[in-house]
Amino acid sequence: MKPHEIxxxxxxxxxxxRN
Structure with a gap:
């Protein structure tokens, strides 16, 4: 997994x- 994906x-x- 890539950092931005996480x-x-x-x-x-x-x-x-929040919802």
Whole structure:
């Protein structure tokens, strides 16, 4: 996995958490 891919997944989970 590439670092930017991991950051993207973390961002998606963050948005889901907020919602």
């Amino acid at each position: 950051q993207e997944k973390l961002g998606l989970t963050r948005i889901r958490d």
